[in-house]
Amino acid sequence: MFMSGRVPSHRAAEEEVLILGIMSTIYILLGPPAAGKTSFSTTLASHLSAPVVSFDSVAGTVSTGGSDLSYRQTRAVGEATVRALILSGTSTVVVEDTFHLRSLRKSFVRSLPPGTNVKWVHFVGEIAVLLERNRKRVTDVSEESLRKVFNLFQPPGSEMKGEGVPVFERGNVVHMKEGMSAEDVVRKGCFWSKEDAPPLPPLSQQPPQDVFDLTLRKLVSLSVSKDVSRAKHANDVRKSVLKLRKEDKSISTEYVEADAIRMWEDAKGDDVTTEYAELSQSSSTQRPDLPEEPPSPPSDPNAFTPQETAAIISNLRTFGFASSPSDLTSLILAKGGKSHKDWEHTIACGEKMMECLGGMESVKKVFERTVVDGRWEQAASSRPSSPNKPWVVLVTGLNGIRKSTSLDQPWIQDALAEALPTFTGDKSTLPCSKNSFFRQLDYMMCAVAADRFKNIYAIPDVETYSSEKAKIFSRYRMVSEMLGAGLLLEAKKVGMNVMLETSGRDVAMYKYVDILFPDDSYNKLVINFEINDIKYAEKSVDLRMEREMNLGREVLEKGGSLADITKVNLGGPYGSAVLAGVKQDSERVWKEVTEGRAGDVGKGWYLASIRIEGNEDGAWTASGGKTKHNFVR
Known part of the structure; x- marks a missing residue:
């Protein structure tokens, strides 16, 4: 047990x-x-x-x-x-x-x-x-x-x-x-x-104390070779190590030189073995116990640590990940800290991640909420038949204005048909949540970083909770995007409709879609949602955060599992404090795209705008043109 x-x-x-x-x-x-x-x-x-x-x-x-x-x-x-x-x-x-x-x-x-x-x-x-x-x-x-x-x-x-x-x-x-x-x-x-055991090669006949002191002097020389002002400190370290040698009974009389290096590293905190190996080519000992490691490139400060990576693997094990973890560990350590906006690279990593996870059947088990709530099976069975091309949909706009909810409403295809005057096909073929796989990044994030989410549900106030949640999203974004790319690649193989959500603060996701989905095989649609007053969005995200925090605390109090924790998350990390900036950026980008001022971004796409009308009594409406539709539960 x-x-x-x-x-x-x-x-x-x-x-x-x-x-x-x-x-x-x-x-x-x-x-x-x-x-x-x-x-x-x-x-x-x-x-x-x-x-x-x-x-x-x-x-x-x-x-x-x-x-x-x-x-x-x-x-x-x-x-x-x-x-x-x-x-x-x-x-x-x-x-x-x-x-x-x-x-x-x-x-x-x-x-x-x-x-x-x-x-x-x-x-x-x-x-x-x-x-x-x-x-x-x-x-x-x-x-x-x-x-x-x-x-x-x-x-x-x-x-x-x-x-x-x-x-x-x-x-x-x-x-x-x-x-x-x-x-x-x-x-x-x-x-x-x-x-x-076989006999070890003989060492120099010099007295151990002399070999020990000679090694320390070489280390002093190495330590101050680039900065003479450090000489006094290095010599002080040498003297203290000499003193410690007399007290340290664990020092080997056979490997005095190696013991000198060990004690130097412990006292000074330097890993000097590689440099010392080069300095000691003319060492008087016949067997210098010194390594020669390849030089280390500048470290990436954003790279995942072995501890962080091990925690991810442990989380996924909880959800049924049964493959060997070595390949996935390698991938996360190498790529997890990179920018997700190098899309070609992220897509390549996504393909590799699917292999590391054991293929689509394994992913369905490990990331069950992502697949089930994203309606993968329905999308696969509803994929368009020739000559109709499948759809890739980018859902943009401010957080907390019911973007995701709208896609599941019975009127969404009517609203889209009205918002797309250039579309002449059957409106029943337009994408919605019932015939599309909705790739929701936050669901993936909750599985990858389940242990981190578990730790934030005890936070008492919304603003701090939102801030800590945003840190998790930022840290685990690339790992989650790799999985997201892998899922989209699998969806593209079978030609199913897919949806992606973004706040739309920049054009990065447009470029992502253009790289992943070629024009000749997919229709591209962006649906931009806007709201009549930001106060409704601010109230909505804070209420959602509070509900999420309460659900999280309930799960913890009942001794819930990590699997239960992954079901708590209700959305992205943005709280009301940052929504004004998000709204400003999102509206600016949408204007640039619709006016053709974003370069090639959005060219060849269907562009739809849906307006949300918030209301104090909760009776919100949505419209893609003149017709207003009521939200139904």
């Missing part, structure tokens, strides 16, 4: 979910290439009925509509995948990677949810055996790369320790000899004596 709670994060001010009841166990397999990790991981996973996360496999799936992800991003994908599996309740996970750097192992362990039980198996072997094994397998690991990793490998040590960080169990060393099978290792329980 699982119980969910909140615990302080050791990495940030945020709280993280801790799954209590059955503690997850991670088996980390580390060691140089060709040491037997892959065959062992497959066998171990079979014995444990556990998924395997191979960082090498992750690296092979991170290309999405462009160049491969960077080395650091690839590692972030692996970390987020493991975290997502743990948060989704997976009891055992097998992780395979070289993990040749202490800094990599340290980062990975810290990324795990608190309370994770971590076990490790260190694979070793003589270099001659590893090279021979590498030649016999299908691999892209060169002999040079294998030798480099072997020579620079830093054995597991005390870097695994720390507050809130699981401590590695000791003594799990596998010496993969010729003729040994993965079954042999698993059968013996993965615990091998250290005596069975």
